[in-house]
Amino acid sequence: MKPKKIRIIAHGGAGSENEHSDGTKKAVETCYKEVQKSTSLIHAVSLAVCVLEDDGRYNAGSGSHARANGKIEHDAAIMDSEGCFGAVAAMKGFKNPIQAAKAVSKTKYRILAGEGAAKFAQDLKLEPTHLQNISGGGKDFSTSPTTDTVGCVAFDGTSFVAALSTGGMAGAHYGRVGDVPIIGSGLYAGPDGAVATTGDGEAIMMKITAYRAYELIQKGVSPQSIVDEVINWFPTDAFGLILLSHKGSAGGSNRSMAWSSREFG
Ligand code: ASP
Helix, strand or coil, rough: CCCEEEEEEEEEEEEHHHHHHHHHHHHHHHHHHHHCCCCHHHHHHHHHHHHHHCCCCCCCCCCCCCCCCCCEEEEEEECCCCCCEEEEEEEEECHHHHHHHHHHHCCCCEEHHHHHHHHHHCCCCCCCHHHHHHHHCCCCCCCCCCCCCCEEEEECCEEEEEEEEEECCCCHHHHHHHCCEEEECEEEEECEEEEEEEEEEHHHCCCCHHHHHHHHHHCCHHHHHHHHHHHCCCCCEEEEEEEEEEEEEEEEECCCEEEEEEEEC
């Protein structure tokens, strides 16, 4: 039997250090191993994002930057090409927000926010984070307005999946929700490909970026040409993206960005 064609890309966010691509490589390998075990692609991608959330060097999960009030809030989302989408927004208190987003995708809801999202995650017994307890005492959180969400896109020969997780823009007002949990803004997956972006969330949202990049995939534009074109939509704001289509894969950013990609099969 011919081995499955698998393509995976992970990023550590626009603004993340290029040298931190050992973390994105680990995420890609984790996703690959899970796909080999015949785990569903959406689950395999969520585990890759967990690796990035647990890394501590990226602005997501354990590495999340604080809001202006010193507290940590997370946005996360996951989508597949079969029409499954789930997200959490401004959620506090959980180690792996991507797991909460994946769980939302299995319900009749598409986005849960704030306290409701936290109660949902608590009811599922998702692992709490230690961050809330040490916020304001012990750990010196960065509140500089840097970016660097984490993301992963994957293709297993049949389905495409895109996922993102972030602590949001450091120093932003609490309750601020960026592009990450907004379908078609931070991410999009469909039968022709998957896109995950990173950078200034407000600018990304206003350009409906991921969906418009997906439309270029549908038109048959090559992955690298899409990356080059879409980066040009952001002449001043921090921006990066990774994408996959039946034609291949590409990624890029207008500043440093840790990212890794692999094709298998
Ligand atoms: N897009 C994210 C946000 O605005 C930040 C990032 O990608 O680094 O919340």
